[in-house]
Amino acid sequence: MKVGFIGLGNVGGKLAGSLLRNAIDVSVLDQKPELVAKFTARGAGTAANAAALMRDNDVVITCLPSPAASAAVMSEMLPEITPGKIWLEMSTTDEAEIRRLAALVAERGGTAVDCPVSGGCHRADTGNISIFAGCERATFEAVLPLLTRLGRRVLHTGPVGTASTLKVMTNYLATANLLTCCEALVTMKAAGMDLATTYEAMKISSGTSFVHETESQLILNGSRDVSFTMDLILKDIGLFQTIADRNNVPLELSPMIIDIMKDGQARYGTRANTDDIIRRLEDATGLSILADGFPAELIDDEPEEPGYEVFPPGRPQPTAAEGR
Template sequence: MHYGYIGLGNLGANCAACLLRAGMKVTVTDLDRNAGDVCCDLGATWADSPAEVAASADHIITCLPSPAISEQVLDAVLPAAKPSTHWIEMSTVSRDDVLRLAEKAAKHGVRMMELPVTGGVHLAAQGKITMLAGGDKDMFDLHLPALQAMGDQVFHMGPLGSASIIKVITNMLAFIHLKACGEALMLAKRGGLDLGQAWHAIKASSGNSFVHETEGALVLNGSYDVAFNIDLALKDLGFAMGFGEEYEVPLDLAAATQQTYRAARAAYGGTAQSPMIVKLLEDLLETDLRAEGFPDRLT
């Protein structure tokens, strides 16, 4: 199959590259022409617009920063899309937006599958990111080879909307874990412990988490560079709080974490790296959390 891939940011470029390395035919586009260089070097065809992608490809994948941009791209794609085109949406979009946009696409004969991912850009670069699919099972089965090229753990969560819910849940947990990780490392530092040893001890303990192993290491390096910003974190936490209200589930930890992210945005700006919520604590206590031997980027 010939896939069109629209949106070559940190995540999208890596996922598109995985498709190309698996020998698939891919046409790509992005607002930034330079963003397509790596994919084109791997054999992708460049298109100058989403409509041009839709006209040439069998099926379309999008990986975009917001629901509003997803809808703008969809509006450009639909008039040019071939009959029976499938639209695979990898952006983090609310469940309500997924259902609304799927209905809009269906009026043009385009079927939608949601495919949010989790695990981080470094795993996307390795083709090992976790993929959370929602939509009709026949679509999932048809595109499974492409999904397996991009990720090593692929879950069909159920009908459209299901993947949006679980993606929000996983991100909510990651943000809470990051806040807890920062507080734990600060306790270790103020308690006089060697932070490198403390990090390794936590990693080997019942208190370990994926976030501690990854973003915790970036905090100790001082780069905080996880390729995911504070505005995106606040978007996802907003989705989580909306589900909490809808399903009448008190989300005390998520609410506290949301307030911390809001404070970090006020201090450092929305484009600052999301682990910089830990820097708030460092600044407050005038205590840096640094240790030798930790990476500035995850690989």
């Protein structure tokens, strides 16, 4: 299977690196020539444009910053899609948009899968990230061997669009977690608590979360470099709000979270790291939320393991006759 990969940013570059590390025949493309050069130096191929990448490969993966970017790339690739070609959309995108593009791919005999990832850049770097995959079961079976090279836990979520729906939900939860961690840390500092002790109390208690155990460390170090920016998180939580609006769910916290992140973006910059949001409370209180002993960057210290499919509780596993 020859694979093309478009989008070598913070997440995409690490996913493409997993393909190279696992001896997959991969060609890459990005708007930044220096990123492409790093991959070709490691043995990857490249292409003149997205159309050529689709023409010359069996599967093309996109990992891009916005639905508009994905649509633009797909408009280039579409004329080269023929029966048997597969498009894996690993961007975090709008479920209605991925369904629209998937229909265009299907009209030309190709197959689309929305398969966003979750778990942070540090896990994308080691192949231990989680992957959601939205597509028909037969298609999922066809791409599962590739997905298990890219990530550890792979969840088949249902038809195209379901993976993107779940992905923006998880990013909404992560953002809510981040804001509550910020409020907890600042309040404990104001109350005179040691911040390293506070971190550990949160970690071993019912108040812990994946976000706390990762991003709180970067906040306390002062680097606050989670490799994810405010413009991207606003895009994702905005997509979650759109899903709620489409389905007439009167959310209360979501609009507040969006307003807080918009204020952070206005104060600290469109491309400020999401963890910089704690500065709003630091500025308001005059407190510095720092502690010794915490890392400047996240490193996944779990060994890379072969990926596998995970199943929802109570869901019978497919039999061989059903395509497994």
